[in-house]
Amino acid sequence: MAAEIIGAKRVMPIHWGAFSLSNHGWDDGPERFADEAEKRGISVIAPHICETFDLDAPPVLTRWWKAYN
Numbered sequence: 001m002a003a004e005i006i007g008a009k010r011v012m013p014i015h016w017g018a019f020s021l022s023n024h025g026w027d028d029g030p031e032r033f034a035d036e037a038e039k040r041g042i043s044v045i046a047p048h049i050c051e052t053f054d055l056d057a058p059p060v061l062t063r064w065w066k067a068y069n
Contacts, residue, residue, distance in 0.1 A: 004040050010058065011037055012045040027065045034061060 003011040016029045030046060037044045045058040046065075053059050 001036055001040060001042070003037065003042050008042060010043045010045055012047075025069075027069065030065060031063070034063065 013030045013033045034044045044061045046061050047053050047059055
């Protein structure tokens, strides 16, 4: 994971869920991303679509997308 290589403490997946461009579920990308980041001890910032937040107090990962399956 690139975030691990550069020593990132927090990561945020972007550009997912807006368009259906593949055969896998719309939430497959962020789900796999969050799983891998958590395995490596890297915090994931995943705000709701269009949600704003403060970088000094980012939201805790809630995997909110599961409510839409």
